[in-house]
Amino acid sequence: MSLGLKGIFCHLCFLRSEFSFKETWRHSLILSFQTLGVVYGRFSTAPLYVFGTIQTTNFKSNETAYEYFSFLFWTLTIVSLLKYTFIVLRADDNGEGGIFALYSLLCRHCKVGLLPNDRSTEEIMQHEECYQLSSGLQRSLSNIKYTSSTDAEQTISDDLRKYVPVPSACVITVGLFILQYYGTHKIGFMFAPIVTIWLLFISGVGMYNVFHWDPKIFSAISPVYMYRFVRKINKASWKSLNSILLCVAGSETMFTDLGHFSRRSIKLTFVCLIYPALVLCYAGQAAFISKHWNGTENFNHLSESVPKHLRHVFILLSLLASAVGSQATITATFSIINQCLTLGCFPRVKVIHTSDKRLGQVYIPDVNWLLMALSLSVTIGFHDVTRIANAAGMAIVFGMIVTTCMMSLVIALYWEKSLFVSGCFLIFFGFVEAVYVSACMLSFHKGAWYLFVISAVSFTIMLAWHYGTMKKYEFDLQNRVSTEWLTDYSPGLGVSRVRGIGLIYTDIVTGIPAFFSHFITNLPAFHQVLIFVSFKPHPVPCVPPSERYLVGRVGNKDYRIYRCIVRYGYCDQVRDTDNFEEQIIGSIGEFISLEESDSESLASPEGRMMIVGKPLVESNALIPIHDTTSVAGSTNIANNETLASPSGDFIERKTAVRRKKVRFLIPEGGARMRLSVREELQELIDARESGTAYFLGQSHLTVRDDSNFLKKFLIMAFVFLDRNCREPPVALNIPHAALVEVGMVYII
Template sequence: MSIEMEAPDGLVRRDSLYGEAEKVSVDKHHGSGASWSQTLHLAFQSIGVVYGDVGTSPLYVYSSTFPDGIKHQDDLLGVLSLILYTLILLPMLKYVFIVLYANDNGDGGTFALYSLISRYAKIRMIPNQQAEDAAVSNYSIEEPNSQMLRAQWVKQKLESSSSAKIALFTVTILGTAMVMGDGTLTPAISVLSAVSGIREKAPHLTQSQVVWISVGILFLLFSVQRFGTDKVGYSFAPIISVWFVLIAAIGVYNLAAHDYTVLRALNPKYIVDYFERNGKEAWVSLGGVVLCITGTEAMFADLGHFNIRAIQLSFTCILFPSVALCYMGQASYLRKFPDNVGDTFYKSIPAAMFWPTFIVAILAAIIASQAMLSGAFAILSKALSLGCFPRVEVVHTSNKYAGQVYIPEINFLIGAASIVVTIAFQTTTNIGNAYGICVVTVFSITTHLMTVVMLLIWKKHMAFIAAFYVVFGLAEFLYLSSILAKFVEGGYLPFCFSLVLMALMATWHYVRVKHYWYELDRVVPATQLTELLGRRDVGRVPGVGLLYSDLVQGIPPVFPRLVDKIPSVHAVFVFMSVKNLPIPRVPPPERFIFRRVGPAEHRMFRCVARYGYTDQIEGTKEFSAFLLERLKMFVQEEAAFSCHGDGDDDDNARRWEAQAAAEEEKRFIDAEAERGVVYLMGEANVAAAPGSSLMKKIVVNYVYTFLSKNLRESHKALSIPKDQLLKIGITYEI
């Protein structure tokens, strides 16, 4: 049940302490509010952050597409045509001009799509939605139009089907796992490709020595992650801009110096001829062609730092012309020197430009790796805040950009995996087989989630939705089927990596959902709370007590346990919940929801602290000071709400009494805060209930227990100092 009270000025107060509700809303972020000068500035900055990966793809695309050499001269025209139209179809048409508009208040990526959908339909499996959430300023949007029966039907099906909720959650964590795989493979393939060029000037170097040089650069790259991208971010755009100028100029040089007739590849007929001539081999070669669009997802994932118009400008005016000219130039060179396909990029560079290009290539490869790592950290921090990933330390490395984070444990694991992949696979061809699977799987997941967005939120015409799904879905299926043909040649790697990561994420989320429902089914009734406080052996002790619980409704079952073990309750007592909303940020003034628990003389309150998935929890002193200040504001507002009337003498007397009582209570809160704030937390030992299946016992009793004991403790995640923490042990059999 949700209770509403209305004040004379029309303000409405909702009380969802014992109920839950949700009003869906969104604020579309089109980035149209920025001036043209700001947009151009952002467009320049985006060159360094977004396009490092896709911009360095010319280092290895042709070698990966023709691992066995070029068998027919016109095959070059077919592959060049495939590259050009792949760049136009997927990054440009799909992402730049469609997907970017499906952002979540300016933030992009797989979890942003999931959180956007979750605001329109209750698809999250933890039922912690509250009516007050819709009042957050960047949460409010129109409800789906009741006249649009299709959108209502989709909403109803998603909310009523457990299978649909599980399916959406599964594809979301699969996308996250594949992005993590991308973050592992991007440094390996980019750095190895760039370093391989040194053999042009030092042919005595073996491939093994090139690999170890690459490993040294990778070690340095992962070692400096803790400083954050903001420290070196200003150098990214100029370096990548120089890179784009170089590859475009080299492309023009090769076109003029060798065979400009490769421009015929703009005719898609050469794609048809290529498949007719080569059949299955042409289909298999798609696994190399798709590497020309690696890093495309970064345009969406990093949208929060820029805006849509900036991304559209930088892609269409800088990225696409530069890489297109580079690929054309390489094809022109290979028409004369087809035997050099294994190292096309460096072979095609004019001698005088080799060393400058080699140095910039190394820097561009490092930047490409940095961009994907930053994206992986940002996406995982979102997964963590939505309860879909085990607790790890998240370090915010920038005061300017909330989304720039560093996760030490993940950095170590990705770094180790990237170095192992480089040493094990030795060449970019084998790494490319694994890399392509990550890229196309994320593309496909985005297509499916986008289709749900179009049906449920955008409410587009069915013809448009069908065209989107069929055109892009079919193209991605063709690429994915081609890459899977190389499963045993390295393609298995991202699947193994993703299965492990998905298993961890699914285990953590499954137990969290069960834990939440266990507590929700056992909330303490208001009558029992009064009885507990009325016991003779229960006293009130000085200070402010904050009892943390995941529950946003009712009194958690750990409270009676606390009273039984320590028969005392602090003079001011707050049932505290920290909740992450499916939006990027919650403005600080809208952070807390307060409600009183029991009669005023109990001095007991319920507080829900709400954060977006890019918000950082404040330090202990700042948090407690802010919370108590807001608590006093609540007391003052409650007095104002409770004494409105017709304005007669009796109403004025009641208003004066209420205000006087509020001032007294505020002084009482200040006095108790001076005596100290104590943080209380239930330390729940979760175990599988008797009679559970063997699989459930393994998941709950072993995997989850191992994760919870060996990863970051909850009080550290909430920045609670140990000397102010009191833990209450309790066992839940789920």
């Protein structure tokens, strides 16, 4: 019977997830308009440097323009239209996209995880009630090493140097990054008209050039011209394919920015506007080049194909479009860093959600200013647009290769297609991308090296953070203390219980953390109510509030020791809420009430974990009462925080605020409760009124003297990053007066 109920519940949850992402056509059109200003800036500015970065000496005849256009057309069609628009966009993870979304799907269906995990933890995290989702919420503290390949597109595609002096280009670049504060929604509406006018302009010019110079240019769509190009290939012409690759710049960001918009809006915009506009633009430019290849020196630049009386309009629009061109990469970088940060594979940075409707719309100030510094360094340091194009091309193709490899696994393991289908996808698209990799490697010394420097630094940071986090977690697992030590042996050591609630934050979900046993050993006292709180990520965008908390007991009922596991997805902001303590207390109360009817509540040594997540206003155990009190210089917030209001505007919370004090009462129907349940709930209320203390472990990692250089370097890098990055999110909402940090030395 339980299996039947579980199956029905899972089916209903699946239907709920399907219909929750349905959107009206009106909403799709609005999002489609916004994608023009955010997602497709890279695509729209590609014509500025695709033909323009090819050496003029590579054009031997009018046939050369035909051959390059053939490569352009089929690369744009195969990679951007076929691969990303019609295949990869379907592999979203509940609306989220990017390489991490693919990894997330594989993580759940293949049980992939790079951090250590003990069997007892796995059993607890996989525990299910009849009303729990039976799939998708398995524990996985995941890491992803390919982020640098996705966000390494950087903002180095800035082509402003071609039209304006370096100082002006730097000013425009700084202005672009300052605008990121306002969020995807406002930026999309702000930039979309610019991209729309630009696309209509270049497609119109392209159409004019086709009919005016060479109407036969569309015959170059035939793959025969690509064969002719390959047949007479040499090193110089093969290297020029690196420039052709730039026509698909922005394909990866279509998928990565999926969380900011929707699949339908991104696909609709590309198929109906972006693709035909770019084909017309490239066709017109190729038609112009076919008649002027032996003429002026800069015949292959887009500006030369524009009629002279429209040159001033072109310069103005190209300046504006170039400024917008980097927006897609900036937004994609925010998405990827946010996803990786939530799963603990990137140093802690501040994340601001800029929309209450689209969870994927985020702004990360630290990353924003870092990208701005990198963009300025490229603008000032590189004196040739071709060098920038070489670096951008290398970043583009490596990101695509990673997506192709992971997508082939998704097709076989998640979509459950045959290995033949998966292999065909890998071989077909992998071959196309391998061709461009070989072309990019020929230009390694001319700009592409910059990508490898940035990638090496990013990889080192992620590797050090992952390694330090892994070793720290292993130490916690190996040095944890059994539950019996606290509940059975501690009284014999003269440990006393004091009034109040003790919230102990720990990464482990079984046993007693080493830092708390260290505290008890040196100060033999702990609170009358203890709650061990663990935050556990899941490779899903969001965990529903009704399934967020797993609550159980530690030891016998009389000990009043509980364990609460808070589950969250990579788009959830569970730890940033001011009422988190109230939610924990309410969940414990709900657990006490539900446990009365659960005959298997003490089936395991650690206690049976139950899912509770009912909103406090509907609770059957405790009723919250809100009292607003003025708190001057409140320590509830460590730093001024900037949050998004429901209207999308930002509100800065000052340290002097009016904070809601929540008190709990037993409901009127509480008289029908079992006496033991009522007494336990009342004891929980009394303990809350007496005060709450928060215990955090403060780790000090040291390396053994006989360790090798690599191990010492990684640990030193981790310690440096840990000291200089932001505080853990949970620490931001803890009153300083109630915070107890227990330091321990971790010998790795």
